[in-house]
Amino acid sequence: VAESPLAEPSPGESSLRAATRGGPGRVLIAVYAVFALAATARSGVQIATKFGDAPLAYVLSAVAAVVYIVATVSFARGSATSRRVAVVSCTVELLGVLAVGTASLLDKAAFPDSTVWSLYGDGYGFVPVILPILGLLWIRRTARAAATTATATSV
């Protein structure tokens, strides 16, 4: 039987997946899923029923929804590639929260209705600004843990 790296994940890859999805990662993914659901539902309703009221805010809500969905899926997959996607989406998320949070403070007129990221996510207990930081820290921590197990198994 020929070894197929695509069909069977390597020991390093599967331990990476277990590390990403396990422990505190479980809770992280759960919180991301809640935000994916909340932001998708919110922006869906906003865009479908009253897009003209605050187009900028609603488009940003939709962007946030996409970012949360991508982050949830990529953390839950836990492959080497999806972890890189998770890093990108967490970074976009963090920059987005900071940019939209600052913009909503400076120019209230542009944000007649709030988005998930308005005022740094104050409507959501500031979780939106903490979550990407926790996500990035989690990727860093599990990368180190997986690197140790990978070298241990390959030797």
Added chain:
Amino acid sequence: VTSTAGAARGRAPGGPILERVIHPLDTILLVAALVCAVWSLVLLMLSRPVGKRWLLGALLLIEMGLLGQAVVGVVELATAHRHVSAVTFVGYLVGSLLILPLAGWWSLTERSRWGVGVLLVGCLVIPVMIVRMNQVWSGG
């Protein structure tokens, strides 16, 4: 908050009767979810989760209550002759039904204590959704 919501509902034909039906259920579910949240937190702080099945059983009861709330809520919405943001209201009713089954499923495959951490997240989302759907109902 409850009194203003009650006053607003009182104006709707058929409102006062339904109000008495749904309000205790709302409150019971909210308190029950918070109790389960504290319970999950205690289990999370223990080094190994014990009696997770009892917690899952309690969440199943809450889920059945949420199902009842959704049915009552939709009936109430259909009979209320006043402006309620219907899509958002039904969205919260239906959305609240997804949370606990998903949290239960996601926590089952996690043997460590972080499995109950997932249940904690689910338990905290339910009260928020109940408060929000009441705000939507009273025009907030």
